[in-house]
Amino acid sequence: MKAIALDMDGTILDDDHVISKELITCIDDLQKKGYYIFVATGRTIADVEGVLATELEPDGIAAANGMTAIAKGEVLADEVVDEEILNDLIEENRKHRLYYEIHTKDGERFGFKEDEVFLMEELEGPMPETVKEHEWNSRQKVWESELTVTEDIDLSQVLKVYxxxxxxxxLENWKAALGSKKAPFATSSSSEHNVEVMKEGISKASALELLLDHYDLQPEDLMAIGDGGNDIPMLELAGRPVVMQNAPEELKDQFPEVTDYPNSENGVYMFLKDFTQED
Incomplete structure (x- = not known):
């Protein structure tokens, strides 16, 4: 292996969205040994920079599920979703009433004022048992301090809709509604409670391919570690796919190499510590 792609939520971040000091040191040591470290996430670049520790300097970032790719400050991909598609999906969701976040290039998250009631309804009450703790915590935090609910939103610079x-x-009914649309867009899910819409043909794998090409690497040189459905394309791309212990069973069945510990117990650090001993 010459490069390692790491998902964020449910992987290198614990359920409070913190990366451990041990893992930061381990990643730094790997980079000093010559490994390229890529972060591959559903988060936007602005969100990545707000969450990742300043000590961590990845060689590349595949953000917004592949809509953005950056290698040490050099932009390799910078996509947006078509406005016509967005307007159609916003109207369609008013029949289904799912909570949503419109993510823009500048790192902002928006919702329309007329949808505020059903946005709130989805986040009220106790956390359901099937919802991942880190996802529930994120939604509560975003609703309280990061989501702007407004009458008018500029849809020309949208990276994705969550x-x-x-x-x-x-959710399954909403996915079926999305699947019935003929418009060119891609969908991706990181859990059984969410789905994201991006530009057609985009995934973490498409962005990672750009990063690999930038550094003159091949897919077989890549290890990828993830925990959700939106990680499947990059896991299929990688020469060595690794799945977190906290991942769904069907993902573990598809990719049999699994970490010994979950994200809540510093699972990536424990795995990479053993990996460095193999090296």
Whole structure:
């Protein structure tokens, strides 16, 4: 292996969205040994920079599920979702009433004022057992301090739209509605309670391919570690795919190399510590 791609939520971050000092040191040591470290996440670049520790300096970032790719400050991909598609999906979701966040290039998150009631409804009450703690914590934090609910939103610079619901059946109905659309867009889910919409043909793998090409590397040189459905493309791309212990069972069945510990117990650090001993 010459490069390692790391998912963030549910992988290098614990359930409070913190990366451990041990893992930061381990990643730094790997980079000093010549390994390239890529962060591959559903978060936007602005969100990544707000969460990652300042001591961590990845060689590349695949953000917004592949909509953005950056290698040491050099922009390799910078995509947006078509406005016509966005307007159609916003109207369609008013029939389904899922919580949503419209993510823009400048790192802002928006929702329309007329949708405020059903946005709130999805986040009220106790956390359902099937919802991952880190995802629930994120939604509460975003609603309290990061989501701007407004009458008018500029849809020309949208990276993705994130949809969430406590009701798994409701999500499946929404996915079916998305699947019936003929418009060119891609969808991705990191859990059984969310789905995201991006530009057609985009995934973490498409952004990682740009990063690999930038550094003159091949997919077989890449190790990838993730925990959710939106990690499947990059795991399929990688020469050595690794799944977190806290990942769904179907993901573990598809990719049999699994970390011994979950994200809440510093699982990536423990795995990479053993990996460095193999090296």
């Amino acid at each position: 949809y969430f619901t406590k009701d798994q059946e409701k």
